Amino acid sequence: MRGLTRAAKRAGEMTFNAGGGAVNWFPGHMAAASRLPRHPRPPQACRPRHRGPRRTPNEDLQPVLAAKRRILALNKKDLANPNIMNRWLNHFESCKQDCISINAHSSNSVNQLLGLAELKLKEAISKEPTLIMVVGVPNVGKSALINSIHRIATSRFPVHDKNKRATVGPLPGVTQDIAGYKIASQPSTYVLDTPGVLVPIIPDMETGLKLALTGAVKDSVVGEERIAKYLLSLLKIRKTPLHWERLVHRRDELHEETWSHNENDSRDSLRRRCLSNSDALYVQDLVTEVQRTLCRTCLDKVCS
C-alpha cells in the first residue's frame, strides 16, 4: 500500500514537471469567500465533500469550523466505491465526527442528512435566526445540495422565495457569491450557499492533480494533457486494465448492429457513441508514452 502511495506521489511529480508552468490555484473569489466564515455571527457548518476525502479538507478553515456544530457530508456517493466510502465513514466515526454519505440529487439521501442536522442543531435552532453554512471545495455539490434542501423545505413550509435556485454546473467556480435560502420559519432558519474554497497554497503536486481529477479546479488551470497523463499513470500503477482496443472493436460491432437494425440512424450519432480512430490512436500513443516514462523511472519496481 505504501509502495502504491509513493508511486502515485512520484507520478504526480513527474506529470506536473512534464507540463511546466506555474498554476494559480486560488482565484480572487476564493480569497474573498475564505474570509466569510469569520462573520461576526458565525453560522453552523455543513460540509459536503466528494470522492477525495483526504485531499479536500480546508485546514485553514478548521480553527473557525471547529467551534461550530458541524456535519461532514461525503457527497456524490453514487460515484464512489461503497467499500471505500464505508471505510471513510468508519474513520470519521472513530474521530467522533458526525458524518454521512449522500447523493445531493436524491431526496431520500438529503432527508437523512436533514434528520441528522435536526438532531445535531436542535438546541441552536431554538435561537433565532439560525444560519447553516454549506462549505467545501469547488464543484463538490454544495449548490445541488442547497437546491434539494430548499425543495424539501418548500414542500413542508410556505416560504416566499419558493422558486429561488442556486446555480449548479459541471465546472468548478460556478458560485461566486454567498446566498441565503430560507428553509424554515419560527424560528427562521437559513442555509447559506458559499463559493467553493481551496487552500491558498496546495501543499504538494499530487494533491493538486487529484483535486483537478475530481473537478475541484478547472482542467485548463492544470492543463488537460497533464491531467490525462496523471490519470493514466494512476490507472497503470493500480493495474487497472485499459480497454482502448475493446472500444475500437465495440465501435465496429455497433456500426454493424445499428446499420442492420435501424437504417435511419445517422453516421453522426454513431460517431458520438464511439471512440473515433484518431481518438483511439491518440490515447494509445499517450498510454505508450506514460508506460515508457513509468518504466524509465522504475515506477514498476516501486509497485511490485
Ligand SMILES: Nc1nc2c(ncn2[C@@H]2O[C@H](COP(=O)(O)OP(=O)(O)OP(=O)(O)O)[C@@H](O)[C@H]2O)c(=O)[nH]1
Ligand atoms: N453524480 C452526482 N453528481 C452530483 C452530486 N451532487 C452534485 N453533483 C454534480 O456536481 C456538479 C457540481 O455541483 P455544484 O452544486 O454546482 O457544486 P458546487 O460545490 O456548488 O460548486 P462551486 O460553485 O464550484 O463551489 C454538478 O454537475 C452537479 O450536478 C451527486 O451527489 N452525485
